[in-house]
Amino acid sequence: MxxxxxxxxxxxxxxxxxxxxxxxxxxxxxxxxxxxxxxxxxxxxxxxxxxxxxxxxxxxxxxxxxxxxTLGQGLLYPPTSIIQIKGFSDSDWATCPDTRKSISGYSMFLGDSLVSWKSKKQNTVSRSSSEVEYRALAIASCEIQWLTYLLNDFQVLYKHTALLYCDNNSARHIAANAVFHERTKHVEIDCHVIRERLNNKLLHLLPISTSAHVADILTKPLEPTPFNHNLSKLGVINIHFPT
Known part of the structure; x- marks a missing residue:
């Protein structure tokens, strides 16, 4: 686009x-x-x-x-990979011109294979970029927990804690800090599920630069160069093009 x-x-x-x-x-x-x-x-x-x-x-x-x-384009699943869930959460603040709601997206990897992704407009209008990112983190953490339950149901053994990457420092600090301050007064209670997941050691929340964020492609239109760069990181290849 x-x-x-x-x-x-x-x-x-x-x-x-x-x-x-x-x-x-x-x-x-x-x-x-x-x-x-x-x-x-x-x-x-x-x-x-x-x-x-x-x-x-x-x-x-x-x-x-x-x-x-790009008729030959699709996801490539490598035959060997570490059994570890890695998630990337991102959002774009107040980008809908009609409602001023924000767009959140996530991409979930099982090892090096993309297994789950989503792009969705948030249900409510957010008053800050920190709130938007925090809501996106909450949605992504629920997806990580669902994938964890799914692996347990399939009796797949894994030893690595899930990793969730976010490029917003404020959202990561709010998730790790139990002190209630003015930045979180307008955030709904259900968004604090990310802190519960962190306290239960379900996942580790890690920083990532915006340029390396693979979920960027799910939240906003990109120029051709970053678009194709994100595609390669998602594991999308075109079988009609030479490697």
């Missing part, structure tokens, strides 16, 4: 055939099961199913051209 274009409800005139728009979105949603590179774009398009505009359809046509040029 073009980085400078921000889709919203009244960005252009209404599209003349909304039924075909909905049908196309429905078909493309199946691709997100194997193509994390279009997950953010599809999250954007599904918001305007009721009243799509010409710009919405034009932007989706760009995604279709991208898919046509």
């Amino acid at each position: 073009v980085k400078t274009i921000h889709l919203h409800q009244n960005d252009s005139e209404l599209y003349h055939d909304p039924v075909s728009y909905r049908q196309l979105v429905g078909r493309l949603l199946y691709l997100t099961n194997t193509r994390p590179d279009i997950t953010f774009a599809m999250k954007q398009f599904t918001q305007f199913m009721a009243v799509p505009t010409v710009l919405h359809h034009k932007t989706m046509s760009r995604v279709l051209r991208y898919i046509k040029g």
Whole structure:
């Protein structure tokens, strides 16, 4: 997607055939099961199913051209890997022009293999970037706990504690600090599940630079260079291109 274009409800005139728009979105949603590179774009398009505009359809046509040029692209799962859960949590603050809600995303790896990812608009408006990142951490920690339970149900033995990476220093400090101060007064109680997971030693919360954050691709449109760089880190390759 073009980085400078921000889709919203009244960005252009209404599209003349909304039924075909909905049908196309429905078909493309199946691709997100194997193509994390279009997950953010599809999250954007599904918001305007009721009243799509010409710009919405034009932007989706760009995604279709991208898919046509990368038909051999998909996830590669290496045969050998360490059994350890690694998660990357990220968010983009107040980017929805219509509601000013934020977008959060996470990507979960089992060793070097991407097994779970998500891009979603948060349910409430956040008053600070720290609150946004903290909510994203809470969602990601719940996914880590679910994957841990799943491994236990499959009787898969693992010895390494899960790792969760976040590029926001304030959110990491709030999660590790039990002192209640003014930065957390407006954060809902259910967001503090991340601290509970930390205290129970379910995961370790680690810093990461924004440039190395692989979940960036799930929260915002990127320029081609960082976009392709993120794809390679997610384990997405194109079998039609030479290695």
